[in-house]
Amino acid sequence: MALSVRHLIGIAELSDEDIQLILDTAESFKEVSERPIKKVPPLRGRTVINFFFEPSTRTRSSFEIAERRLSADSLSLTAQASSVVKGETLLDTARNLEAMAPDVIVIRHSAAGAPAFLARHTRSRIVNAGDGAHEHPTQALLDALTIRDHKQRFKGLKVAILGDLLHSRVMRSNLLLLTRLGAEVHVAGPGSLVPPGLDLMGATVARRYEDALDGADVVMMLRVQLERQKSSFFPTTREYFHFFGLTAERLKLAAPDAIVMHPGPMNRGVEIASSLADGPTSVILDQVTNGVAVRMAVLYLLLGGDNSDDAAA
Amino acid sequence: MNTAVLDAPPRELMARAAKTKIMDAVKIERAITRLAEEILERNQGAVELALVGIRTRGVPIAKRIARKIEEIDRRKVPVGVLDITLYRDDFTTIGSQPVLRKTEIAFPVTDKRIVLVDDVLYTGRTIRAALDGIIDFGRPKEIQLAVLIDRGHRELPIRADYIGKSVQTSLDEFVQVQLADEDGEADAVYVGEIHKPAKPAKSRKH
Numbered sequence: 001m002a003l004s005v006r007h008l009i010g011i012a013e014l015s016d017e018d019i020q021l022i023l024d025t026a027e028s029f030k031e032v033s034e035r036p037i038k039k040v041p042p043l044r045g046r047t048v049i050n051f052f053f054e055p056s057t058r059t060r061s062s063f064e065i066a067e068r069r070l071s072a073d074s075l076s077l078t079a080q081a082s083s084v085v086k087g088e089t090l091l092d093t094a095r096n097l098e099a100m101a102p103d104v105i106v107i108r109h110s111a112a113g114a115p116a117f118l119a120r121h122t123r124s125r126i127v128n129a130g131d132g133a134h135e136h137p138t139q140a141l142l143d144a145l146t147i148r149d150h151k152q153r154f155k156g157l158k159v160a161i162l163g164d165l166l167h168s169r170v171m172r173s174n175l176l177l178l179t180r181l182g183a184e185v186h187v188a189g190p191g192s193l194v195p196p197g198l199d200l201m202g203a204t205v206a207r208r209y210e211d212a213l214d215g216a217d218v219v220m221m222l223r224v225q226l227e228r229q230k231s232s233f234f235p236t237t238r239e240y241f242h243f244f245g246l247t248a249e250r251l252k253l254a255a256p257d258a259i260v261m262h263p264g265p266m267n268r269g270v271e272i273a274s275s276l277a278d279g280p281t282s283v284i285l286d287q288v289t290n291g292v293a294v295r296m297a298v299l300y301l302l303l304g305g306d307n308s309d310d311a312a313a
Numbered sequence: 314m315n316t317a318v319l320d321a322p323p324r325e326l327m328a329r330a331a332k333t334k335i336m337d338a339v340k341i342e343r344a345i346t347r348l349a350e351e352i353l354e355r356n357q358g359a360v361e362l363a364l365v366g367i368r369t370r371g372v373p374i375a376k377r378i379a380r381k382i383e384e385i386d387r388r389k390v391p392v393g394v395l396d397i398t399l400y401r402d403d404f405t406t407i408g409s410q411p412v413l414r415k416t417e418i419a420f421p422v423t424d425k426r427i428v429l430v431d432d433v434l435y436t437g438r439t440i441r442a443a444l445d446g447i448i449d450f451g452r453p454k455e456i457q458l459a460v461l462i463d464r465g466h467r468e469l470p471i472r473a474d475y476i477g478k479s480v481q482t483s484l485d486e487f488v489q490v491q492l493a494d495e496d497g498e499a500d501a502v503y504v505g506e507i508h509k510p511a512k513p514a515k516s517r518k519h
Binding site for chain 2: 001021024025027028029031032035036037039040041042300
């Protein structure tokens, strides 16, 4: 069993079989993280370079742990600590890294299309850890795995994705993935943060939060970047919470067994009430655990099997 | 021929090939009963006994042995399931690897007498992978090996402690184990030749 793609650039490029394969393989990888010795050998001797141009603790550590649990050699570079600060271009950076022969480059970048660019210009496999507002495929996959764990199905499930839709790659990847799996995705956010065209991607764009929340089986809150308030997208965080925060009251509109998700890091008291972040409906920590399993599955499936085309590329 | 291949040829190929049935359901049942008795005899009074079936067909065999042990000795022996896909030595050379399924070992492995169970012992590479896998879970007191069929041609210094049936085979032949609980058809063991297709059924009239 292998993936139909050479790189993981986005959900858009994955086939339905790829998606099932990744989710099922991730399921099998979960137990590795529960063993006393959390290591399995398939990627022994392979090199993975994590190149994070944007700061990230959660995604980067999740990838690092996944790589090391597969016995790969893992190296992380952040933009601040690299020559990017001295003005080196993305292509030069990648070419220099490639001279060290990494098998995989995991990249997070503020420019949409950066991973695809690397895929065209280097021989390594590329995994997109988030590019601009375009896609964050491993996040969507771990979200889907978490939903599957708790709801056992996707068809006909109502998923509400709420918050800063404009800047969210998490929303876009989830929208693509969940609609492909048969779920109904309803999105809502402050007027200034809802981009046009989401309906063309399969979402139901609700005018009010309450409409998106109504009867939702899954409530996914997006992180609000506090810097947006400086760019006048909304007046203050207090006002954001008042009108758009997920509170216990608003959650009552959802289905009685609804689960609350968040890609992290959370701004408590801004997009989500503290009590809900820690409450029984929250599956936020499950998302983190599943993140390691999903990333192990992706790396395993990308690097396993026939590698004869790597030399020829 | 690629002797590094752990698996038998794909089941579709085996289905089309000419083959002889060397064990039927009755013989398999007797073999499994004998394996259970031998395991009990050697591990006399051992409370630390546990069985680990190697995916895929080692698993139903392990479960059947456990049931027999319970019938004979009135003791429940824990059964674990080991998927060796992550420990294979041909991971990067096979065209596409098999689907990874779950390993489920719900009991602590340290200080246990583990009996690994598989359907066919051939080159020994699957067992080598299984040993690595089990040892990642802890430090067993002992690891023993029970197989339904030993077909020879070891490529590593591995041997079984309990053997259902020893079968002399050539490298051109395959051994196919069919189990009702896994394959949905009656229990059977076949030996056949990979490159020889089955002859179409001849008319009985001459």
